[in-house]
Amino acid sequence: MxxxxxxxxxxxxxxxxxxxxxxxxxxxxxxxxxxxxxxxxxxxxxxxxxxxxxxxxxxxxxxxxxxxxxxxxxxRLSQSESLPTGEELERRFLEWILHFDVPAGTSLNIAQLSRQFGVPAHSLQAFLSGLSRFGLVERRAKGGWILSGFTAEFAVELSDFRLVLEMNAVRHLLSLPEDHQIWGKLKEIRKEHEDLRRDLKDRYHDFSTLDEKFHTTINSVVKNRFVLEAQKLISLIFHYHYMWDKRDEQERNAAAIEEHLDWIDAMLAQDRARSEEAALNHLRRSKETLLASLKNHKLG
Incomplete structure (x- = not known):
């Protein structure tokens, strides 16, 4: 280790x-x-x-x-686990960016970061090369890497791309047969939303995890490697933005739960027009809350 x-x-x-x-x-x-x-x-x-x-x-x-x-x-964490997997490295690195510990434009020290994240330098180099496709890091002309960072402009572009992906997922989902497993999953997630709504006063901080699960479930019906890669980044960023701004957190999460329920009910009813309207309503509102949360970091 x-x-x-x-x-x-x-x-x-x-x-x-x-x-x-x-x-x-x-x-x-x-x-x-x-x-x-x-x-x-x-x-x-x-x-x-x-x-x-x-x-x-x-x-x-x-x-x-x-x-x-x-x-x-x-x-408690075990003291005898192996090196982090590629997925764990991705999560740790993106958490590091999304916690705003390092400003955009910072040169990345590979030796230092490999020690920080507990991986060989060559593994980190390969990871950064893959991550550069999303514009969060950039290879310098004379070698090395620079952190482009998570900016308001990046947030807008990511939100717009998320809307395209999830609207496509909704259309795909509604075309699936009645015996497809997605319908059972939606019913289970609906119950989880109802349970959380009932106990929201004591559990409102649990919403970010449920939100990630909900959106991941919807996007899971699209079997496309490029969508899956983008979804990892989107899920993590929209998961963490709930932690950036604690103001009115309970009220915002309560409103988002109602939006999710409207969206789920529309899909269970297989009503395409209503499903698309509910999806647009929630995704546009999520974009607004993401940009509002960035103001805490003077990026909005």
Missing amino acids: ARTDDRFRSAYNKLLDICTNMEVGGQLPAEVVLAERMEVSRTIVRSALHKLDAENLILWEGRRKTLVKRPDKRH
């Missing part, structure tokens, strides 16, 4: 120990304090905090990191 990955896992488990000894509703110390206490860099602390937030153990709002629930043995 790479030493960087080992340090992250060890730090994350130490952070879990800190949370275990806190009262629910309590505030975690500042990042610099945690870094000193855990004897790791602030970058590793920040990565561990983002994982806590993604696991819904804390609620991260600006500098406030509130403990939502105490962790248990399920949350």
Whole structure:
């Protein structure tokens, strides 16, 4: 196992120990304090905090990191796992970009990043070459790589492309026979939305995961390698944008749940016009919330 990955896992488990000894509703110390206490860099602390937030153990709002629930043995990370897979590298790298830790235009140090992400340098080079197709990184004329970054312009283009892909997926889905497995999946996801709506006051932070599952399910009916590659990036970005702006989070998620339900009901009724209208309504609103969330990072 790479030493960087080992340090992250060890730090994350130490952070879990800190949370275990806190009262629910309590505030975690500042990042610099945690870094000193855990004897790791602030970058590793920040990565561990983002994982806590993604696991819904804390609620991260600006500098406030509130403990939502105490962790248990399920949350601890093993210290004996192998090198990250290509999919895991992709997720870690994109998380690094989407957390805005590094500004656009930054030169990428391959040796340093290979240690940070726990992969051989040649694997990282190959990964960056593939990622350059989406415009997030760019190969320099004299060698090396530069981070183009996630900008408002990129967000607009990605949202418009997402609309094209998902409208196509809706049309494809509605042409499938009644015995296709997608109809059962939609019914299951509808129930998950109803369950979340009923418990939204206590579980509203769970919506981003359900949103990702919903859109991935719709796009799964299109068997196209290019769509699948783009969908990975789209899913991750639209998943993380729910974490960028915590203002009115419960109200926004409640509205999005209703939009999803309208869309699901229209598809289950196999009403093409209504399905397309519901899809357009939700995707346009998602674009608006994505751009609004970027204002927190002075990119909107």
